[in-house]
Amino acid sequence: MTARTSTDSARDIPEATVARLPVYLRALVGLAEAGTATCSSEELAAAAGVNSAKLRKDLSHLGSYGTRGVGYDVEYLRYQIAREIGVTQDWPVVIVGIGNLGHALANYSGFRSRGFRVVALLDADPERHDELVAGIDVRPFDDLESIVADQGVAIGVIATPAVAAQAVADRMVAAGITSILNFAPTVLAVPEGVDVRKVDLSIELQILAYHVQRKAGTTLADDIDRLDGQLDDEEVTA
Amino acid sequence: MTARTSTDSARDIPEATVARLPVYLRALVGLAEAGTATCSSEELAAAAGVNSAKLRKDLSHLGSYGTRGVGYDVEYLRYQIAREIGVTQDWPVVIVGIGNLGHALANYSGFRSRGFRVVALLDADPERHDELVAGIDVRPFDDLESIVADQGVAIGVIATPAVAAQAVADRMVAAGITSILNFAPTVLAVPEGVDVRKVDLSIELQILAYHVQRKAGTTLADDIDRLDGQLDDEEVTA
DNA sequence: CCGAGTTTGTTCTCCCGTTCACAAACTCCT
DNA sequence: AGGAGTTTGTGAACGGGAGAACAAACTCGG
Known part of the structure; x- marks a missing residue:
């Protein structure tokens, strides 16, 4: 050894x-x-x-x-x-955006059993505040900074609509979060030293679709598409 | 050209x-x-x-x-x-497992706008049948074969608990589905020619955790862990 | 028409990751 | 004790992708 x-x-x-x-x-x-x-x-x-x-x-x-x-x-x-x-003890995590996906994430038991503890659920919409999700009450997004500071949160999850994601990421980074798991379908710009991992449901399906199309070979629909493409091609390059 | x-x-x-x-x-x-x-x-x-x-x-x-x-x-x-x-026209998709995540997926508007159409929601639990989710009613899992055959479904989404995932995958493959998007935290065994893509939330977080730990450098907790590790080591190899 | 400026498509090189293959190290049986 | 059988850890070959750099091809102004 x-x-x-x-x-x-x-x-x-x-x-x-x-x-x-x-x-x-x-x-x-x-x-x-x-x-x-x-x-x-x-x-x-x-x-x-x-x-x-x-x-x-x-x-x-x-x-x-x-x-x-x-x-x-x-x-x-x-x-x-x-x-x-590094999962011998639990990491505190905040989830921002308590829509359908945020609900699912908050209720996901796998986090707790695999080294993570959801310490806060945040949402910008006042309608959702104080609602209880998975035993945790939803708090205003503006509480982010204090929660991150108090609990020493290093990991944030973004489950907001795409338009809000960049703003949320900026606030997270400013608050001291260094790692982000992004479910919003957007490319996030973050400073050097901040890690972002992206989970994009549509992209996964589109990759599968490509392979289905390949396996299926050339279908009639493809042929029509291709003809359209060539027509377009001529129009553009002519 | x-x-x-x-x-x-x-x-x-x-x-x-x-x-x-x-x-x-x-x-x-x-x-x-x-x-x-x-x-x-x-x-x-x-x-x-x-x-x-x-x-x-x-x-x-x-x-x-x-x-x-x-x-x-x-x-x-x-x-x-x-x-x-291959997303110039919509691909029909079935979602199996209408728990928290299944709900979120069924309600995800991004699918429809990016080349996919959810044609059926299936769940083995009779309690959930006929419940209306995102305007689609939940049907018994046993309807899988007929739906796949009738609608020409090639892509299936698994959002069940881990224990059920392999059985669901087997039925999907037997029914003619050739591409699977798996959200259950399990390694699926499928025949040659079937594509599987896996989305695992805990794994994404654990990868982030590793990098957080690296960025943070050696912490006190790490040192304790390491000491524990060395003690274990001696016990085992002695 | 011609030259200067711009942007694509491609070639070349380097690096990371995968896989093969085998020596080192261990167990077990005689 | 020794040899046969197992299984790990690693050196080496291989393949694919990333990035730099450049030639080809286009626009535009004179």
């Missing part, structure tokens, strides 16, 4: 690996609940839906937590990954 | 490009609504939040739709991208 100082734990883990660590963590929790004490890279990889070589290389970035000829101790590895991600 | 036959339009567009086309499409819609008739790759790239060289390379995979020295015609390019993705 390599001794780890407080500095070398900060060495760079590839972004692609970081994105998969939560998947491994969830697979390990599943194995632990099923009563499995030990697992091979092959088993864990199958549970996580990835290649076993990739899994081993990913884990090797964290350290040498397996035993050759044996495999990985499920509980031990689970803890090490949780520690590396 | 290269002439396009019906076969060469099926040539391979890199996956990374496919994932960005919907972003460009949305940016173009925004520009069109703002009354812009023409835009340069630099302007469009800024609106989409990407590098202009990357944008030009992406668009070059579709064909030569710009004019050197001028830029791109907004409406024309918008149509070409929509056609390439």
Whole structure:
């Protein structure tokens, strides 16, 4: 085992690996609940839906937590990954925009069980204030700064309509939030050092649609579209 | 301009490009609504939040739709991208699992305006049947096969709890659905040729948490965790 | 018509991530 | 103790995508 100082734990883990660590963590929790004490890279990889070589290389970035000829101790590895991600204790999170999606997010039990605690629900609309959602009452958006400061919030979730998203992000950043999960269908501009992850439902569907179209081959509708396209083309370039 | 036959339009567009086309499409819609008739790759790239060289390379995979020295015609390019993705006409979509998230998805207006039409909401729980959500009544999950067959549905959305997701996916595939958008926190096993895209809220937050932890540097809590880790380590490997 | 300015499409190079393949290290059985 | 069987961790080859840089192609003013 390599001794780890407080500095070398900060060495760079590839972004692609970081994105998969939560998947491994969830697979390990599943194995632990099923009563499995030990697992091979092959088993864990199958549970996580990835290649076993990739899994081993990913884990090797964290350290040498397996035993050759044996495999990985499920509980031990689970803890090490949780520690590396930083979800051994809960992160406070604020959700802004309590529409349909905001409701769903507030009620999502997976947050609490996976390292996050929703400390506040905010909405600009006074109609929604003091409404109780998932046991938390909705407060004015203007309370953002005080909540962030009091609770040490670093992560914010934007579930507002697209037009409001940039303004919300600006206020979040000014209040001290450094990481944003954005559900609004907009590209957010944020200063250097602020992380934004975007979840866009329509885009996911559109990517699927492209592949459906590809798999289906050329359909009649496509042919008509293509003809239209060529006509347009001529009009424009002629 | 290269002439396009019906076969060469099926040539391979890199996956990374496919994932960005919907972003460009949305940016173009925004520009069109703002009354812009023409835009340069630099302007469009800024609106989409990407590098202009990357944008030009992406668009070059579709064909030569710009004019050197001028830029791109907004409406024309918008149509070409929509056609390439396949969202010039609406795709029928079924949503399974009408809990909090299912409600939010059913009510999401962005689907309709971006090439998708929710044709059915399904839930296994009889308590929910005939409830009206977003103007569509919730039907039994067992109606899946007939709906898929009647409406020619190729895309399914899974918004059920994790335990039900695999069974739902299996039924979807058997019914003829070839593309699945999965919101349940599970790895789905599907046959070759079926596309699955996964949206996992906890995982997105955990990725953010990792970066917050990195940015914050080593905290006291981390040190305690690390000590714990080393103790565990000794226990296990001793 | 011609030259200066602008913008696209493409080539080239570099880097990150994936996968293969194997040595190192461990267990178990004889 | 020793050899056969397993499984991890990693070096090396490979493929794809990102970005820089430039030639080709267009506009516009004189």
